[in-house]
Amino acid sequence: MFSRPVDTDRAPFREPIMTEQAILMRAVNKYYGAFHALKDIDLTVERGERIVICGPSGSGKSTLIRTINQLEAIESGTITVDGIELTAGGDNVAKVRRDVGMVFQSFNLFPHMTVLENCVLAPMKSRKISRTEAEATARQYLERVRIPEQADKYPAQLSGGQQQRVAIARALCMKPRIMLFDEPTSALDPEMVKEVLDTMIDLAREGMTMLCVTHEMDFARAVADRVIFMDNGVIVEENAPEAFFNNPTNERLKNFLGQIA
């Protein structure tokens, strides 16, 4: 185990430690009641890797990324994030959640708080950072997602694209090492998709480890190191974007690519 300094002002995207994978999933199975949602999933994500996950609706994409911060508990298998095994008990889950940011399709900003309050709550409560410091960090990230002037507004006063960028900034304020995106642009009007994707591309360029569930294939081509296709709770195909899009081997993937093209 490497030990991570708990200093709060560590560089947000410092050089990855190359000794361990960011995420290791081994033989992961997840059931909803009798329904087998994830079937023997094996997945390794290297530090700094950008992965795009696609697949038909109901194939288990959301379930897969939600097991990584244990929004969904698994029935069998192991998940290790940053060297911390999720299922090993103790406060491992809390530790992992502090280092894994998540962005949802429906933004899920806290509507009763201003943008700034949304951004400082978790750093203050779960990283125990002072308000002054948390606000400074928040303003810095709001600047990065290009909406510093909205800090004192409420989420309902912002456009969808702005809300999603706040959600990204809010996650970044925890200075995570890994970011999970679950269809971050699916709820947006078409003219707002680009501003959110651009923010994500910036993040990818800075070396963030990213898992993105998305059907934005141009985004996948531009930033993904690997694209994964899921169907029926199984990872059916995974490949570098070039090969993934140009030479798909699986029939269902060919079908799927035909549909979304």
Add this chain to the structure above:
Amino acid sequence: MIREFTSAEVLFIVLAVRWTLILSAIAFLGGALGGLLIALTRTSQSKALRRIAAGFIQVFQGTPLLMQLFLVYFGLAVVGLPINPLLAAAVALTFHASAYLGEIWRGAIEAVPSGQAEAATALSLSYTDRMRHVVLPQALRLAIAPTVGFLVQLIKGTSLASIIGFTELTRAGQIINNATFKPFLVFGTVAALYFILCWPLSLLARHMETRMRRAITR
């Protein structure tokens, strides 16, 4: 010996309002604590806890408040405590308010979209922080109008304490009526006093409900 219904009698009745208010306040504050506990238990992860809270609610919503009053009143004697109408009424009304407020607040907590708690969880907020800073403030807005509405019911409900001999507003009316035999005048006065207590609260509840609705559609 028939007494007249004079200002002294009116004063006796008016002064009894304070016991109605005290009893209402105790029951409301006790019920708020109990209700919060019930609401959190009802929405917890543990199935066993949820069952216990559901059972509590069913028992207290499924039996008449009067029976609860009797059971607590006579139950005090059974467990060796002195028979005390205020204590009995306060305990019974607190249970009653806990069950109803618990149910109102459970509904409000469940009405907060699940994505809110999920986002808070993903940000590694503890259960307490999640509830305190994210879920409960949003639930409170939804709950405030029905809570004030229930407070009105509770104030009127305290009149049942008269039956176990606690001299609140209703019992004061009965005492005066027994002496003056002017039921229409006496109970008219009593009813007017309840109205003066409850009406502003009803208006407040309605006002908050419209404000809520406007806030949602904003």
